[in-house]
Amino acid sequence: MLELIFQYVLPGTIVSLLGGCFLLAGKRRDRVAAEAASEPARHEKQFPGWQEVVDENRDLRDEMKSVRDEVLGLRAELGEVRRADTRKLQAVARILRALFDQWPGNDTPNLDPADIAEIEDAIPPAWVRRRAV
Structure with missing residues (x-):
């Protein structure tokens, strides 16, 4: 008798329990989806x-991200401009220092071409130091 229970009844019971679990899980999933769909209403x-x-908040968040990216780009550009400006100011300072150091001696000052290249072509070419050949 016990064999018959294990052979016929137990497999049917297991299949029925598994089917019931799947049915309950499906109904729960449908109920959760319906609650999520009705939440905005x-x-x-x-x-x-x-x-x-909520929609305005999302739009503002997207706009804020784009503005942040733009500000970071401008910050990088400003850093490059500052570095270039600093190089030019340092070149002008070196040129002025060379002018003051050389002024009483020669007719024309002897200036470094690298410093002259940093600033615009406002200095006469005769003032630029010639490279040794």
């Missing part, structure tokens, strides 16, 4: 204008 009833606020 429930919030709209409780808080009129809620969905517009």
